[in-house]
Amino acid sequence: xxxxWAWGAxxxxxxxxxxxxxxxxxxxxxxxxxxxxxxxxxxxxxxxRFQETFTYSIVMALFTIAFGVLLVVxxxxxxRLKLPGLRPWxxxxxxxxxxxxxxxxxxxxxxxxxxSSWLPLTGSATGTNVLLMFGYATLALPYMYRAVDTGLRTxxxxxxxxxxxxxxxxxxxxxxxxxxxxVTVAVLxxxxxxxxxxxxxFTMAALLNRPAFGPYMQLLGAxxxxxxxxxxxxxxxxxxxxxxxxxxxxxxxxxxxxxxKD
Amino acid sequence: xxxxxxxxxIATLPARRKLPLHWLxxxxxxxxxxxxxxxxxxxxxxxxxxxxxxxFTLDNIRGLNxxxxxxxxxxxxxxxxISALLGCAVxxxxxxxxxxxxxxxxxxxxxxxxxGVASNFAGVPLAFAFLATLGPxxxxxxxxRTQLGLDLRAMGxxxxxxxxxxxxxxxxQIPLMILIITPALDGLKREWKEAAxxxxxxxxxxxxxxxxxxxxxxxxxxxxxxxxxxxxAVATAxxxxxxxxxxxxITLFSQIRGDVLGDPQLGFALAFGMIVVTGIANTIYIVLxxxxxxxxx
Numbered sequence: 263x264x265x266x267w268a269w270g271a272x273x274x275x276x277x278x279x280x281x282x283x284x285x286x287x288x289x290x291x292x293x294x295x296x297x298x299x300x301x302x303x304x305x306x307x308x309x310x311r312f313q314e315t316f317t318y319s320i321v322m323a324l325f326t327i328a329f330g331v332l333l334v335v336x337x338x339x340x341x342r343l344k345l346p347g348l349r350p351w352x353x354x355x356x357x358x359x360x361x362x363x364x365x366x367x368x369x370x371x372x373x374x375x376x377x378s379s380w381l382p383l384t385g386s387a388t389g390t391n392v393l394l395m396f397g398y399a400t401l402a403l404p405y406m407y408r409a410v411d412t413g414l415r416t417x418x419x420x421x422x423x424x425x426x427x428x429x430x431x432x433x434x435x436x437x438x439x440x441x442x443x444x445v446t447v448a449v450l451x452x453x454x455x456x457x458x459x460x461x462x463x464f465t466m467a468a469l470l471n472r473p474a475f476g477p478y479m480q481l482l483g484a485x486x487x488x489x490x491x492x493x494x495x496x497x498x499x500x501x502x503x504x505x506x507x508x509x510x511x512x513x514x515x516x517x518x519x520x521x522x523k524d
Numbered sequence: 525x526x527x528x529x530x531x532x533x534i535a536t537l538p539a540r541r542k543l544p545l546h547w548l549x550x551x552x553x554x555x556x557x558x559x560x561x562x563x564x565x566x567x568x569x570x571x572x573x574x575x576x577x578x579x580f581t582l583d584n585i586r587g588l589n590x591x592x593x594x595x596x597x598x599x600x601x602x603x604x605x606i607s608a609l610l611g612c613a614v615x616x617x618x619x620x621x622x623x624x625x626x627x628x629x630x631x632x633x634x635x636x637x638x639x640g641v642a643s644n645f646a647g648v649p650l651a652f653a654f655l656a657t658l659g660p661x662x663x664x665x666x667x668x669r670t671q672l673g674l675d676l677r678a679m680g681x682x683x684x685x686x687x688x689x690x691x692x693x694x695x696x697q698i699p700l701m702i703l704i705i706t707p708a709l710d711g712l713k714r715e716w717k718e719a720a721x722x723x724x725x726x727x728x729x730x731x732x733x734x735x736x737x738x739x740x741x742x743x744x745x746x747x748x749x750x751x752x753x754x755x756x757a758v759a760t761a762x763x764x765x766x767x768x769x770x771x772x773x774i775t776l777f778s779q780i781r782g783d784v785l786g787d788p789q790l791g792f793a794l795a796f797g798m799i800v801v802t803g804i805a806n807t808i809y810i811v812l813x814x815x816x817x818x819x820x821x
Contacts, residue, residue, distance in 0.1 A: 268625025271617040272635075275698070278614075279642060281664060282650075282695065285657025333556055340549035348550065354810075355557055360749075361806040362565055363756030365773050366795045369780055370564020373571065396560045403561075458644050464759035469780055479648040480763050483655075490652040497649035498641075505641045 283498065290491035302492040311478060319467075319475035322391070323460035326398040327453045330406045333399065335449065338410045339441050342419045356407040359400050368397055368466045390470050397466045402456040409455070413448025414441075447515040451508040458504040462497050565799065571792035584793035593775065597797065600755055600772040603686060607693040608750035612743060614694070615701025623709040636706065639699035646696040647759035654692045655764065658683050684765045692760060697750050704749070708742045745812035752802040752809075772798055 293301035306312050341348050359367070371393055375383040383389040422444070426436045442449070467474035479497070483490040575581045588594075622632050657663050660677065668674040682688055712735055720730040758773040767778045772794065779791045 265626050268621035268627050271621040275618045282653040282657045285663040286653040288663050289656035337553040344546040365758050369795050370567045374567050400560050462647050491656045494649035494652035501645050502641050
């Protein structure tokens with residue numbers, strides 16, 4: 263009896279989740295009347311706006327990841343090493359982007375960094391790009407920090423640091439040659455998640471008026487029939503690839519010899 | 525004299541070196557967070573209580589009390605509550621089916637992986653996927669009409685409605701619930717069930733008096749998280765229904781793009797209301813979560 267209900271729940275779930283995926287795949291292949299074809303995909307890939315916005319979002323994602331790693335890894339390391347009392351505070355702060363909707367944060371940016379403010383970031387395209395990257399880094403902060411902090415938990419930060427210092431290593435050497443290699447897996451899973459978030463993000467890019475992939479998809483959705491479904495399949499593929507890569511690097515990770523107590 | 529000061533400086537140096545300078549290491553992080561998370565939010569909070577000239581006023585908050593904005597908040601809260609409730613219920617059922625339902629263990633890992641993907645597959649593409657499935661020309665709609673003679677539209681179903689939006693939101697709500705609740709279900713110890721049945725409890729009594737009270741904080745907490753998750757979502761609803769749909773985030777979006785409410789200060793109040801609503805939901809989440817973690821070590 264229990265097994266009957268269990269199968270029922272799983273089958274319902276599979277149907278609910280597979281139907282929209284099947285629907286979008288089916289629709290994306292129907293651009294030619296009466297037969298299945300890749301026409302919608304061809305038109306999407308051939309669209310220069312697609313190429314521009316997709317490239318823009320990938321570049322933004324890479325910058326966001328680089329900035330996020332530079333910001334989060336030293337901070338998480340330093341807090342574990344020297345300021346463990348700060349951890350609850352940092353944890354609270356890094357959860358805030360889940361509490362405050364992205365639209366509110368970007369609204370604040372527009373008011374705070376407009377052309378007549380003390381730091382007119384929105385005055386130029388470069389400035390707005392930087393602002394958007396900071397916004398993405400804020401959105402990704404909960405995931406990035408959690409991933410890196412979990413990674414640091416599995417190594418003995420204090421001993422590694424002392425060992426490195428007694429061999430004459432400076433802080434830069436410690437960070438780049440000791441800590442970073444030890445948390446690569448954590449950093450990578452944070453990075454892939456950041457990539458998945460940034461590549462399709464709509465609200466911030468649209469309100470800061472940047473030519474990103476998310477607003478492009480929305481615009482195409484308002485004007486075309488089959489291409490949006492093709493875009494949805496592409497976006498789903500990217501999300502799937504990011505999550506798959508996270509699992510892959512996690513599986514390939516060397517297990518720590520002795521689990522370190524927190 | 526000279527030597528004296530130098531000497532005393534040397535004497536005090538070690539003590540001064542002990543001054544807490546460690547905080548310098550986290551300075552970049554706090555500067556970033558202050559500039560791009562806290563100050564922008566405070567700007568909204570302060571702006572909600574300011575006149576355009578900068579004086580204090582409650583008029584902006586009072587200005588929220590119009591038909592349009594009340595409807596927007598009410599629809600937003602309704603959609604968020606219903607999609608969070610259903611997301612919790614279905615997600616719990618699916619997680620329980622795999623963890624406790626005696627299903628083959630091979631289902632577990634694909635379910636969790638898929639949940640990771642689906643909970644991140646929100647926004648514009650999700651709206652497209654559902655339009656291609658349940659929209660006027662969608663796969664399921666067409667199939668039901670041509671093969672079974674069921675006209676969804678004539679039956680009053682519309683994807684661009686409040687129910688339609690709930691169905692779409694569930695696509696990321698259910699997986700999020702599965703991801704959060706599976707560890708909690710794993711934390712239910714076998715000994716508790718055995719102890720309960722030795723004392724004569726039926727399966728139902730075990731759930732009502734042992735398992736549910738233990739899981740309740742994390743259930744309620746996840747509910748709060750799902751609520752906030754749906755309440756702040758812009759892209760899905762915007763891509764699905766366009767700028768005219770009456771939801772708080774969409775009204776705010778249109779207000780920021782071009783002043784639709786005819787009063788720029790009202791935008792602050794609208795955003796402030798969102799902070800208050802999601803803030804309450806997440807405070808509940810954090811409080812209940814710390815309570816539930818006591819049991820699930």
